[in-house]
Amino acid sequence: MLPRVVPITGIIPENPYTKTFILDDAIPQATPGQFVMLWIPGVDEKPFAIVAREPLTITVAAVGPFSRALHALNIGEKVGWRGPFGHGFDLGGDGETLLIGGGYGVAALYFAASELRKQSRDVTVAMGGRAAQDLLFEERLCALGARVEIATEDGSRGVRGLVTDAAQEALMRAKRILACGPEAMLAAVMRLALAKNIPAQLAVERYMKCGFGICGQCTLSGKLVCMDGPVFTAKELSQLPEFGRVHRDATGAAHFFQGRGARRI
Numbered sequence: 001m002l003p004r005v006v007p008i009t010g011i012i013p014e015n016p017y018t019k020t021f022i023l024d025d026a027i028p029q030a031t032p033g034q035f036v037m038l039w040i041p042g043v044d045e046k047p048f049a050i051v052a053r054e055p056l057t058i059t060v061a062a063v064g065p066f067s068r069a070l071h072a073l074n075i076g077e078k079v080g081w082r083g084p085f086g087h088g089f090d091l092g093g094d095g096e097t098l099l100i101g102g103g104y105g106v107a108a109l110y111f112a113a114s115e116l117r118k119q120s121r122d123v124t125v126a127m128g129g130r131a132a133q134d135l136l137f138e139e140r141l142c143a144l145g146a147r148v149e150i151a152t153e154d155g156s157r158g159v160r161g162l163v164t165d166a167a168q169e170a171l172m173r174a175k176r177i178l179a180c181g182p183e184a185m186l187a188a189v190m191r192l193a194l195a196k197n198i199p200a201q202l203a204v205e206r207y208m209k210c211g212f213g214i215c216g217q218c219t220l221s222g223k224l225v226c227m228d229g230p231v232f233t234a235k236e237l238s239q240l241p242e243f244g245r246v247h248r249d250a251t252g253a254a255h256f257f258q259g260r261g262a263r264r265i
């Protein structure tokens with residue numbers, strides 16, 4: 001699949017290290033949880049969750065060479081994209097949906113929240129960050145009519161603690177959980193969902209090169225995150241021993257997750 005090369009039509013600074021990019025294109029067939037491979041000619045190609053279909057929108061944290069190169073682009077400059085890829089969230093079912101997000105994962109959940117609210121479904125979003133400045137999309141989620149619960153590790157907004165602390169009350173009402181964020185957070189959500197017997201779907205990230213099952217880079221205990229995921233159920237993930245423990249770098253070398261860092265195996 002060849003990339004479509006289109007100009008950037010809007011850039012929204014979200015926090016000191018995260019920006020939303022609006023592209024002069026649409027991806028009408030995309031569903032929440034799916035991703036695109038974004039290409040900057042001469043730099044690289046990397047996966048990013050779809051935040052909105054029309055216009056195609058992504059939200060990117062500057063963490064390395066590609067994302068910093070993207071942050072340096074201006075409105076009118078061009079990027080390429082391919083997609084949508086992967087399996088997204090299943091949004092079916094009655095009752096309240098609890099979305100749990102950390103970091104830029106909240107932006108990816110915004111797409112799911114907007115689809116659910118279009119059907120007037122009850123949505124609570126629990127979002128977390130280290131400090132108030134890390135939080136994203138709070139106003140846009142409130143504008144959709146979603147209930148928003150916040151936790152920060154330093155207590156500068158919402159409850160002091162982790163996003164799972166912010167989710168406690170909503171967990172008593174929720175009929176399903178959708179989650180996107182750092183893997184340690186997802187592993188905690190998986191344990192919580194299994195303990196409370198609430199069906200949960202979690203969007204997992206792995207280093208990816210192709211996005212459609214050829215390179216094998218994103219293997220997770222025999223599953224391909226690009227094709228079998230990135231959204232998996234909590235039950236599926238509980239049976240994948242590498243989830244929450246091991247990920248692979250660009251060379252394919254495996255590393256243990258260690259807090260927020262990684263140690264090579």
Ligand SMILES: Cc1cc2nc3c(=O)[nH]c(=O)nc-3n(C[C@H](O)[C@H](O)[C@H](O)COP(=O)(O)OP(=O)(O)OC[C@H]3O[C@@H](n4cnc5c(N)ncnc54)[C@H](O)[C@@H]3O)c2cc1C
Nearest residue numbers: 035047048049059060061063064065066067104205206207
């Ligand atoms: C399906 C999917 C959806 C994604 N959606 C978003 C999104 O919406 N917004 C966003 O900002 N980022 C998203 N990412 C992550 C993004 O693709 C990576 O951070 C990307 O590597 C950035 O490239 P870089 O060259 O800037 O940094 P790199 O140098 O590639 O990476 C910087 C640091 O992040 C680590 N890292 C890289 N990729 C991953 C990964 N997949 N999982 C865990 N750690 C990783 C590296 O080990 C390194 O420590 C997504 C990844 C996947 C697989």
